[in-house]
Amino acid sequence: MPRQVFLYDPPDRFVAGTVGLPGRRTFFLQASSGPRLTSVSLEKTQVAALAERMDELLDEVVRRTGGNAPVPAVASTESPDTAPLDVPVEEEFRVGTMALAWDGEEQRMIVEAQALVELDADSEEDLAEAEERLLQDEENGPPMLRVRLSGSQARAFAKRALDVVNAGRPPCPLCSLPLDPEGHVCPRQNGYRRQA
Numbered sequence: 001m002p003r004q005v006f007l008y009d010p011p012d013r014f015v016a017g018t019v020g021l022p023g024r025r026t027f028f029l030q031a032s033s034g035p036r037l038t039s040v041s042l043e044k045t046q047v048a049a050l051a052e053r054m055d056e057l058l059d060e061v062v063r064r065t066g067g068n069a070p071v072p073a074v075a076s077t078e079s080p081d082t083a084p085l086d087v088p089v090e091e092e093f094r095v096g097t098m099a100l101a102w103d104g105e106e107q108r109m110i111v112e113a114q115a116l117v118e119l120d121a122d123s124e125e126d127l128a129e130a131e132e133r134l135l136q137d138e139e140n141g142p143p144m145l146r147v148r149l150s151g152s153q154a155r156a157f158a159k160r161a162l163d164v165v166n167a168g169r170p171p172c173p174l175c176s177l178p179l180d181p182e183g184h185v186c187p188r189q190n191g192y193r194r195q196a
Contacts, residue, residue: 016161042095051161071151075159114140
């Protein structure tokens with residue numbers, strides 16, 4: 001079956017957002033352009049890693065160009081996009097592999113999110129070969145979201161994505177695990193709770 005590529009070059013809006021209450025949130029990447037809307041789900045750690053790596057890559061672009069690239073040093077604080085995800089939020093696929101690149105000629109950040117795929121393999125070598133074939137197969141691979149962003153769009157995405165990740169449950173001051181509203185059994189206290 002031919003690969004389905006959801007291409008946004010450039011998108012009107014590209015954001016990370018959530019659906020649900022803290023502790024039970026589902027994370028999404030959402031790209032839109034005119035009437036087109038694509039939402040893909042992923043893990044919280046994937047959103048955090050994408051945002052952090054995006055900032056690092058943009059910092060490296062600024063460093064290597066001596067500040068001549070059209071990339072702001074920080075995200076603009078003027079009218080940040082804090083709106084919720086556009087509805088309907090319908091998952092096209094669950095993200096497995098992500099990739100980032102900087103197109104120096106076009107001065108654009110390229111973000112790719114590829115669908116999670118189950119691979120059957122008998123050994124580690126077979127698994128490595130299957131993964132490599134999958135990544136190289138441009139025509140018949142799994143669905144992919146590909147977004148091309150300007151430097152300022154990429155900075156804004158990274159800032160919002162980190163804000164969304166950090167908006168969840170607060171961490172325990174002792175173990176850094178998330179605190180639930182109904183309580184928390186802290187491994188640093190060996191599960192001990194004082195009686196009032």
